[in-house]
Amino acid sequence: MKKLLFLSIISISLNSCFSAKGLPIKTINETDETSIPTTNASNLDHSAWNSLLKKYVAKNGDVDYKGFKNESNALNEYIHYLEQQAPKEDWSINTQLAYFINVYNANTIKLIIDNYPVKSIKDIDNPWLKNRFEIGGKAFSPAGLENGILRKMNEPRIHFAINCASASCPKLLNEAYTEKNVMELMERATKDFINNSKKNEITENLAKISEIFKWYKGDFNDDGTLQEYINIYSTVNINPNTEIQYLDYDWRLNDKN
Known part of the structure; x- marks a missing residue:
């Protein structure tokens, strides 16, 4: 069985790699069917998060932050639950992906409602670099989770699964990611985003696309060109x-109200 990748925590800039010592992060390219063990991690319970998403996220991805704020205790309890579930070596790729995506999205909602009302996540002091939550006793920033863990897993569809609470972001799904559905939901989120004419304007000879493809270009063209990646979906x-042209990013809050 191939070894898991262990990373160490470092505090550097947003565009650098962050990571967590002791978290057994397994990259997609480092695994095959024999290296993904059967795991009891499917007992992870994301039902509380699923219930909140069903209540307060519209099908188009707009978020009822007032509703979330009214149920902040339930959200905080779920986040606390996630903090106690430090990833273990027997966790499958699907389990890890679902866990980290939910950690990111739940804590983004918490960041907004802790500062609500706010017009943009960028109006919050240092929204991405400041340590705001824990995983297994280790402090993390949103950037640390995204750049040091999720992007290390060599799964570019994570960029359409995590949400930055903004109008130009891929929409927040009103369903929790789980070990069983994570691949299906990432695929759906990627297709929905690329074919959303409000987020990308794609014609045969001109593609005006989200700046996400600019910021993380290397994640999408590792095995080909950006055009080839877009054509998949x-x-x-x-x-x-x-x-290829890039559309200006709209950082206004994706607020339902």
């Missing part, structure tokens, strides 16, 4: 030499 097939 886009209903409009673009040419290999299609011009």
Whole structure:
């Protein structure tokens, strides 16, 4: 069985890699069927988060932050539960992905409602770099989780699963990620985002796309070009030499109200 990748915590800039010592992060490319063991981690309970999402997230991804604020105790209890579930070596890729995506999204909602009302996540002091939650007793920032753990798993679809509480973000799904559904939901989120004309304007010869593809370009063209990655999911097939332009990012809060 191939060894798991262990990382160490470091505090550097947003675009650098963050990580966590002692967390058994397994990358997609480092595994095969024999290296993903049967695990009891499927007992992880994301039902409380699923219930909150069903109540307060619309199908289009708009979020009822007032509703979340009214049930802040339930949200905080779920986040506390996640903090006690430090990843273990027998966790499958699916279990880890679902866990870390839910950690990121739940704590983003908490960040907003702790500062609500707010017009943009960028109006909050240092929203991504400040340590705001724990995993197994280790302090993390949102950037630390995204860059040091999720992006290390070599799964570019995570960029469409995690939500930054903004209008230009991929929509927050009103369903919790779990070991069983994480691959299906990431696939759905990626297709929905790329084919959303409010987020990307794609024609055969010109693709005006989200700045997400600019910020994390290396995550999408590791095995090919950005055009090739887009074609995997886009209903409009673009040419290999299609011009790429990036749309300005709208950081206004994705508030339902």
